[in-house]
Amino acid sequence: MVRKVFCKKYKEELEGLLQPPFPGKMGADIFENISQRAWSDWQTYQTMLINEKCLSLADPEARRFIQDTMKKFFSGEEVAAVEGYIPSTK
Numbered sequence: 001m002v003r004k005v006f007c008k009k010y011k012e013e014l015e016g017l018l019q020p021p022f023p024g025k026m027g028a029d030i031f032e033n034i035s036q037r038a039w040s041d042w043q044t045y046q047t048m049l050i051n052e053k054c055l056s057l058a059d060p061e062a063r064r065f066i067q068d069t070m071k072k073f074f075s076g077e078e079v080a081a082v083e084g085y086i087p088s089t090k
Contacts, residue, residue: 007035009074014038026067034074042073048082 014035
């Protein structure tokens with residue numbers, strides 16, 4: 001049976017993640033409030049963001065930037081631009 005969540009990003013009930021994406025409070029919040037579609041869209045955007053801005057995830061500042069951008073992405077706030085990125089319209 002598919003687990004459904006009311007997706008914070010897309011404001012509709014969609015298929016949820018199979019498990020939290022990482023441990024802790026933030027992972028649990030994403031598991032409960034973010035759909036598989038939104039998580040997949042984030043992963044695509046995050047990869048482009050890391051590549052475009054040449055971020056090193058070994059750098060604590062880069063990790064904070066990614067984390068802050070992820071929160072904005074899921075909340076529907078404006079996020080750092082990635083040239084050529086077209087958000088999903090599914």
